[in-house]
Amino acid sequence: MNEEDLICIICPTSCTLRVCKELSGSLRVEGALCPKGVEYAIREVNDPRRVVISVVKVVGGDLPTVSVKTSKPVPKKCIPEIMKATASIELKAPVEIGQVVIRDICGVDVIATRRVKKVNSIYLFKL
């Protein structure tokens, strides 16, 4: 029988969960104060997923980068691919909240989570 200990991240109670894999292959979850914790533990053992948060470079904006996140949690194994993709692109300002910056990667979109305004790039230099 295999055991794995987890902390439930569904609510601030942060229950300590123990997932036991029975010889029959079924999973038993101990320590959860509610069914959401049982669901979380089983998903975490069978198919762990995360929302990926990153930044993307912006040209011509009032900020040099924009924060982005995946539209849904993705399998943990997809995280490197998504991080590589966000590091390799450059957006042109303006960028709006909710704008899709990468479409359909690992079955989700990557969207902007803040606004970057366009700025005028005219500077006068006096020598």
Ligand code: SF4
């Ligand atoms: S098991 Fe239920 S009560 Fe405990 S942390 Fe998870 S969601 Fe909260």
